[in-house]
Amino acid sequence: MADEARRRKALEVATTERPVSTRIFTVANQKGGVGKTTTTVNLAAALAQLGMRVLVIDMDPQGNASTALGVPHHAGVSGIYDVLIDGLPLADVVRESSSVAGLWCAPATIDLAGAEIELVPLVARESRLRKALRAFLSGHSGEQRFDFVFVDCPPSLGLLTVNAFVAAVEVLIPIQCEYYALEGVSQLLTNIEMIREHLNPDLDVSTILMTMYDARTRLSAQVADEVRQHFPQQVVKTVIPRSVRVSEAPSHGETVMTYDPHSTGALSYREVAVELTSPRASPDPSPQPEGASRE
Numbered sequence: 001m002a003d004e005a006r007r008r009k010a011l012e013v014a015t016t017e018r019p020v021s022t023r024i025f026t027v028a029n030q031k032g033g034v035g036k037t038t039t040t041v042n043l044a045a046a047l048a049q050l051g052m053r054v055l056v057i058d059m060d061p062q063g064n065a066s067t068a069l070g071v072p073h074h075a076g077v078s079g080i081y082d083v084l085i086d087g088l089p090l091a092d093v094v095r096e097s098s099s100v101a102g103l104w105c106a107p108a109t110i111d112l113a114g115a116e117i118e119l120v121p122l123v124a125r126e127s128r129l130r131k132a133l134r135a136f137l138s139g140h141s142g143e144q145r146f147d148f149v150f151v152d153c154p155p156s157l158g159l160l161t162v163n164a165f166v167a168a169v170e171v172l173i174p175i176q177c178e179y180y181a182l183e184g185v186s187q188l189l190t191n192i193e194m195i196r197e198h199l200n201p202d203l204d205v206s207t208i209l210m211t212m213y214d215a216r217t218r219l220s221a222q223v224a225d226e227v228r229q230h231f232p233q234q235v236v237k238t239v240i241p242r243s244v245r246v247s248e249a250p251s252h253g254e255t256v257m258t259y260d261p262h263s264t265g266a267l268s269y270r271e272v273a274v275e276l277t278s279p280r281a282s283p284d285p286s287p288q289p290e291g292a293s294r295e
């Protein structure tokens with residue numbers, strides 16, 4: 001408890017900064033249930049609460065991110081399917097979250113499940129999301145500029161995930177602090193390398209977040225150590241604890257950031273948001289000339 005009080009104090013005095021240009025993340029891990037959607041919606045909400053303008057693109061036909069953000073996604077609603085398959089502008093499907101201002105969502109409807117196959121014969125099938133997103137972002141400049149975009153991926157490496165990788169600049173990989181946590185991560189990295197080679201040379205695995213950490217088990221601590229050893233540069237300092245409030249929030253059509261803002265889950269996602277927006281947190285877009293200081 002004393003530790004939590006200290007962490008809350010640290011957040012109160014933390015300085016945050018809007019990134020110099022929109023940061024576009026794909027949240028990916030082909031393993032299901034590792035916390036992709038939970039991380040997408042809670043981190044997005046935490047950033048919006050810090051004053052950032054944030055867009056979530058729901059690329060999972062389950063539509064869990066849309067549910068958690070309180071954005072309708074029943075059959076008949078226009079969603080990301082219509083953007084990918086029919087070329088509808090993203091602006092026509094984006095809706096503001098019902099519970100957090102400054103947070104927007106392009107919903108996924110169940111017909112997105114068919115898109116995996118319907119995309120196959122289409123022209124530029126891998127870059128349809130990228131094109132739609134770039135058009136959307138260039139239509140939102142000045143005061144309306146978005147600071148962060150998060151694309152929530154389905155648990156597979158099909159064309160929907162490929163579209164997400166091609167649209168993004170950064171990859172955020174959530175890793176569950178459980179047995180076999182790293183299983184599949186090397187396959188994921190191989191796939192990302194292939195995307196980089198053939199479709200999107202800018203793609204960078206910038207951020208790794210450990211989720212569902214259980215402080216009572218040695219296993220969680222061991223997994224966390226192992227992940228830090230493998231990815232010293234990319235691992236976010238904050239670890240997301242396993243917390244019942246986090247798992248309850250979506251059934252209320254909310255993120256934990258509004259459902260229980262004082263919970264330890266909300267505190268942790270707020271800390272991650274602060275890490276991502278602390279001054280100089282943005283990856284440097286261009287190499288600095290020799291001897292130049294970034295201060």
Ligand code: ADP
Nearest residue numbers: 032033034035036037038212241242243246247
């Ligand atoms: P994915 O999108 O990778 O399939 P989810 O984000 O849907 O994974 O999470 C899987 C399940 O674990 C969900 O039921 C979610 O509520 C739960 N969950 C995720 N993160 C936490 C957490 N920190 N504490 C407790 N439950 C969590």
Ligand code: MG
Nearest residue numbers: 036037060064
């Ligand atoms: Mg999910």
